[in-house]
Amino acid sequence: MSSPADTARYVYGLVSADTVLPDGLTGLGPSGQVWKMTCENVAAIVGDVPDDRRLGRRRHLMAHEAVVEAVAAESTILPMRFGAVITEEGVMTELLAPQHEYFAGVLEELDGRTQYTLKGHYDLEAVLPGIIQNDEGMRALHERIRGLSEEAAHFDRIQLGELIAQALKARRQQDAQDIVDALGPHVAVRKVYEPEQDGDVVNAAFLVERARQREFEDAVDEVAGRFPMLRLKLHGPLAPYDFVSAR
Amino acid sequence: MSVMTQGGAGGNVEHSRGGGSSGLADVVALILDKGIVIDVFARVSLVGIEILTVDVRVVIASVDTYLKFAEAANRLDLYADGVKPKGLTDVVQDVTQAPAQGIAKGKTKGALEGAVEQIEDMVGGRREQEPEAAQRRQTEQ
Numbered sequence: 001m002s003s004p005a006d007t008a009r010y011v012y013g014l015v016s017a018d019t020v021l022p023d024g025l026t027g028l029g030p031s032g033q034v035w036k037m038t039c040e041n042v043a044a045i046v047g048d049v050p051d052d053r054r055l056g057r058r059r060h061l062m063a064h065e066a067v068v069e070a071v072a073a074e075s076t077i078l079p080m081r082f083g084a085v086i087t088e089e090g091v092m093t094e095l096l097a098p099q100h101e102y103f104a105g106v107l108e109e110l111d112g113r114t115q116y117t118l119k120g121h122y123d124l125e126a127v128l129p130g131i132i133q134n135d136e137g138m139r140a141l142h143e144r145i146r147g148l149s150e151e152a153a154h155f156d157r158i159q160l161g162e163l164i165a166q167a168l169k170a171r172r173q174q175d176a177q178d179i180v181d182a183l184g185p186h187v188a189v190r191k192v193y194e195p196e197q198d199g200d201v202v203n204a205a206f207l208v209e210r211a212r213q214r215e216f217e218d219a220v221d222e223v224a225g226r227f228p229m230l231r232l233k234l235h236g237p238l239a240p241y242d243f244v245s246a247r
Numbered sequence: 248m249s250v251m252t253q254g255g256a257g258g259n260v261e262h263s264r265g266g267g268s269s270g271l272a273d274v275v276a277l278i279l280d281k282g283i284v285i286d287v288f289a290r291v292s293l294v295g296i297e298i299l300t301v302d303v304r305v306v307i308a309s310v311d312t313y314l315k316f317a318e319a320a321n322r323l324d325l326y327a328d329g330v331k332p333k334g335l336t337d338v339v340q341d342v343t344q345a346p347a348q349g350i351a352k353g354k355t356k357g358a359l360e361g362a363v364e365q366i367e368d369m370v371g372g373r374r375e376q377e378p379e380a381a382q383r384r385q386t387e388q
Contacts, residue, residue, distance in 0.1 A: 065274045081282035124319040132320060142320055161313025198312045224260040232260045235273055241281035
């Protein structure tokens with residue numbers, strides 16, 4: 001058996017010391033076990049580490065997330081980014097001891113709240129007719145392309161696609177703003193990101209009071225109803241990944 | 248597991264809960280990009296375990312996207328005065344699914360899974376050849 005000085009521990013996240021871990025957690029290490037290491041009023045949720053140089057497999061990612069979300073379902077957790085490995089001794093001396101007050105402060109801030117992520121993109125079938133018909137240039141290109149083979153129209157197609165992308169981009173700013181504003185009254189904190197791809201509309205994370213989860217989810221449905229040309233995806237409740245600073 | 252909302256709201260929101268029900272793409276976007284970080288590399292050298300940094304950013308080339316948009320537009324019949332040519336229903340279904348899931352989700356997800364597979368290959372390439380590793384592990388503990 002290795003000594004604590006060089007035993008590796010995988011850290012899933014941080015909770016308040018009095019948090020009771022749910023039953024049935026399965027970690028990514030060979031033992032599958034997950035337990036708490038406590039320092040003052042903060043505890044690290046840790047487990048053993050695969051010892052065969054294979055951390056990073058799909059099942060490790062899923063196990064990390066499953067542990068974090070199972071804890072997050074009932075308690076406030078500060079999730080670690082994937083791949084946090086530290087010696088058993090280091091969990092206490094380097095992670096918790098020097099920073100437990102900071103962690104406790106963040107835990108208190110997030111207490112009773114949970115995260116949702118909302119992403120959405122345009123349903124092209126619904127949105128394109130209006131966009132093309134209202135623009136003479138696009139209309140002309142569209143008409144020309146229809147009579148040509150894919151190869152012959154290659155550059156026209158790129159041009160039309162680019163114009164469509166620009167039009168969607170111009171439109172999405174207002175739509176994203178309207179969506180986020182409409183959800184504003186139902187959330188505690190929000191973080192809005194730039195959409196990742198052309199055609200995407202909204203990419204935002206919301207911190208929601210647990211007591212108001214249902215209300216928030218209903219609000220999302222209601223907003224979605226007002227934007228039938230969007231396809232939205234609501235992910236959550238989740239651990240507050242977007243609301244812990246990446247130290 | 249993802250659940251489409253029924254009734255109300257036009258059904259254009261897909262709800263997915265956290266935990267084991269998430270897709271790999273959602274999980275990757277969260278846990279590789281966000282969350283608290285400790286100085287992993289210092290620790291790693293201490294314990295002799297390799298951790299790969301995984302920078303999975305999926306960039307779909309603009310031209311590719313443009314062509315997809317044009318293709319979607321091309322399948323729309325804007326000038327038929329309400330008379331749909333034969334087979335349009337099929338095509339339209341295709342359009343809804345192609346950009347919605349093909350570009351935004353399926354393709355991204357595919358790329359992410361591809362990346363993870365690649366990592367698995369890199370990291371776990373010798374898995375089949377080293378059954379003794381598992382035995383060793385058990386003996387030690």
